[in-house]
Amino acid sequence: MSAVTLAFLGLGGLSLLLLLLSLRFRHVGHFHLRFGHRIRLPKRGQSPSYTLPATSGFLGGFGFGGAIAIEAAHRTGPSAVLAGCVAGVVVGVPLAWAAARLVAAVAGMRTDATPESAGLVGTTGVVISEIPAGGLGQVRLSYAGQPMKFNARADGPLALGVEVLVIGVPTPSSVLVTPLKAVLNLEEGS
Incomplete structure (x- = not known):
């Protein structure tokens, strides 16, 4: 197993750590991130534009998808990095999108009215x-x-x-x- 593959696996492992953090500390992972602005929490009913689960999905797809592509293609050196990055983006972007949609769906889920x-x-x-x-x-x-x-x-x-x-x-x-x-x-x- 090459050093490049281990680096991609490390990114995948980091994604699992971020996922565990977002599950343990629910409110930590849900905030807006806009360049040039302060970080702020979304208003009630507003879906967050940046979440730890979405980041975790992207990093997991990027890391694990890249490592699989490198090992499957038997690449080394710069071509291994390029193959890993391309495959990582192809796998990571849909996973990030799916994670963001899932978080938004759960956050916006209607509940029963409070009994009076x-x-x-x-x-x-x-x-x-x-x-x-x-x-x-x-x-x-x-x-x-x-x-x-x-x-x-x-x-x-x-x-x-x-x-x-x-x-x-x-x-x-x-x-x-x-x-x-x-x-x-x-x-x-x-």
């Missing part, structure tokens, strides 16, 4: 701590797919285990409830 407590109105739950007349008790509701406890008030006393319907949310940690059975009976009688 006002969305609890209309949900059902169960009393887990008796609700006295005019006082506070506790209910268990399913909130964002997770069972959670909320302080609860009701018009009248509610015993342990009564199924309830949320009719109001005065604070993020408390709800107004009514017995579900009473609501269902009203609907049947209508």
Whole structure:
């Protein structure tokens, strides 16, 4: 194995190190780089023009692609360097483009809306701590797919285990409830 091949393999190895750094320190690898300007982070939703994953993709393609081309062509000296550079660019540019597109796609991925407590109105739950007349008790509701406890008030006393319907949310940690059975009976009688 020639020194030129080892140099190209070293570049490929450096690309793996950059990739590991970009995975470990996510925010380090995403910034804009423009000559004559300061380095700045992209705004939310804006895809970065320079990323460590894209650089890593280019260096990996350049290094490993160049080393493979040199060894496959059995070249030495300046012709080995030229063959490695040409093959490295041919392999590295598409890898850098693909890495940049992948990072931009992941960075711009939409997520579900943040749940708000006002969305609890209309949900059902169960009393887990008796609700006295005019006082506070506790209910268990399913909130964002997770069972959670909320302080609860009701018009009248509610015993342990009564199924309830949320009719109001005065604070993020408390709800107004009514017995579900009473609501269902009203609907049947209508």
